[in-house]
Amino acid sequence: MSRLVEVRDLRIQARTDAGRIVEIIRGVSFDIDEGEIVALIGESGSGKTTIALDLMGYTRPGCRVTGGTVTLDGVEMGALSEGERARMRGSLVSYVPQSAAAAFNPAHTIMDQVVEVVRIHGSMPVAEARTKAVGLFRALALPNPETIGERYPHQVSGGQLQRLSAAMALIGDPKLVIFDEPTTALDVTTQVEVLRAFKAVMRKGGIAGVYVSHDLAVVAQIADRIIVLRHGEIQEAGRTADILERPQHPYTRQLLAAFRPGAAPRPARLDQDEAPLLVVRDVVAGYGKRDANGLPALRILKGVSLELARGRNLGIVGESGCGKSTLARVIAGILPAAKGEILLEGRPLAPDFRQRRPEDLRDLQIVFQSADTALNPHQSIGEILGRPLAFYHGLGGRTREARIDQLLDMVRLPRPLRHRRPGELSGGQKQRINLARALAADAKLILCDEITSALDTVVAAAIIDLLKELQRELSLSYLFISHDIETVRAICDEVVVMYKGEKVEQLRPDVNDGRPTQPYSRLLFSSVPQLRTGWLDGLAQDPELTRAFAQR
């Protein structure tokens, strides 16, 4: 195989708003052969997208290439004029963005946008391009390939739109396609289909690819080689199987270890007589006008019941839109339930938090997904943690200061951090502060709503370990909501599977060894990518079942 891409000692600088210059890519070199798929993997800020974009001769505003060369099919991209580079984009190299929804113009039909690049380059007649597009739609396993192009972007699902954006990238017969986290925003069941479609088309056309991702398991299914990046430098590069089975670099090992979290602790069987900490009974909630029975027009939760024993954890998994976050908001009283009961330690809670007693508000704390929006950027960490202490416990002066230090110790953060503001902390540190605020209330139950979803794998694994440690020390209970089944299983012994606002089943370690029994849960669990090559090819799922549930 001949060499398609040569990157030699690439260096890219960025300028911050203080005028300071930061080198974000520091001497990266790698090659891609024709027809080979190479994955760039790393945490956020590792420079993987910056490198991928530079393969098209593009740097984001504020960034500048300061050294090295990128040679694509024998042409040095850096030496070309912008017009010449534009001619290569779409015909020699093309790009599939992370968010297909943002990449399509809602005002034009899909077909017009798919063939646009051919029209701009004038490389083939539009009628011919349309026929070719239909062929691509078919190859990407899209439903109704003849007519789907006539629709508008909002009329197809997210997974379909992502495949359509791949069709857009492939229409100009590129030799290299750059995938920038194309399945990160998709649900697992959809992700399986999209990955399969991508892989089939790339193999068939012998097209080389660069697959940017932070998810090792996804990359293991599609890439021939993996390049591990950190701080703009290559840590390790090698064939996929070698990286997964024989990682050499400590950072790669750390990434792999973070991917295989330990199983949840199995507490000794609790006394059956003890009243459960939280009981949710037949809760119905939603939005819109209420009908004669007091039920909202759009029901997000349709009669959900669950129980959580003291000192135990309950996980809630499901795909986007299944109502798992709504359930957390209903339990917290942010969205009052239209029907049903919520009991905390046997006491019924008012549906609306405004009518709840201060003790109930204190005992039940909610931790939100995004620490960026959950922490007031204008308050210092000390103020953020100090307020619940003053509010719930009336602490002031030196006792409060001492307790803030104690809380920072509990979440394993250095004490001087209290003078900083959230904007000056890293994502993982912010999430720890978010957690410490819930601990400041001395809560009995903490609702964790996707608290690790926005974090890098290694950081998320550390947060999970922290949650386990805190539970041992403080006898807390967590209601842990996530779309990531592996994470939930790492911390919860019981898992509730939700689908379209209903509870499908509750998995218990003592029943069927914690394995799913219902068709939907089986599909969901089997769709989680596993960290071995060939998992996708060997995955046998009932196509009928997939179609029935994954209609998005």
Next chain:
Amino acid sequence: MSVSLSSTRPVRRWRLGYRISPVGAVAFLVILAWAVVAVTAPLIAPHPVGEIVDFDFFQPMSAAYPMGTDYLGRDVLSRILFGARYTVGISLASVALACLTGVTLGMAAAVIGGAFEAALSRFLDALISIPSKIMALVLVAAIGSSMPVLILTLAVIYTPGSYRFARALAVNVNAMDYVTVARVRGERLGYLIRAEILPGIVGPVLADLGLRFVFIVLLLSSMSFLGLGVQPPNADWGALVKENIGGLSLAAPAVIFPSLAIASLTISVNLLIDNLPQKIRDRSADA
């Protein structure tokens, strides 16, 4: 990206962590100068405000009267220096009052929502629908012109706009998770608007305050021009323009300089709010 950042420039230490633009600094100095003049007018003015210093009216610029004399032969420089007290003082008082009321109500409406917000918004929308000059004329003509009346009138006219602006900003902040967390904690209205919402909107609110100050200066000047503002022998800058308008055909400096004073103040405030010091987010260099 916090590890071994290389820097090719000599590191400049920003002790404040703010970037100050030269235009903004000059504008600030002009405003500061007018504020100092307003406070110290009796000390620096060469003549008392009502004193007729020369029988020759509409004199040109001279060493004795640097800005000439007005239609009665009074020193224009002294009258402008004294006028600064009224123009800057009344405008400042009313803009402070208008923004304090408007912003507080706006934040409260965003947090409380529901019927309270709807009623307040519709009521203030009704006030907005009345043209500001007509309303000012009617109010002052009915009640009579005095300093408190002028301040209150101007405040009432500019409160609804400030309310709308603050409410729109506060609604966005109110939707953030950290406000939800504070609510679920059981916090009361006062804490929510003071500690959670206000810090998030204070920047744009200050910019809005500057803009509103300019509008008030102009409205006050036009009211004085129509004879409903500050009453003789005192005069704000608008009144100075009005009483000397007859000198326009004589090319008298008496009508030019008050206009320049109004222009310098309003333009400076505008430039200042467009060039407020910007906080530098990248603090790793001096951490």
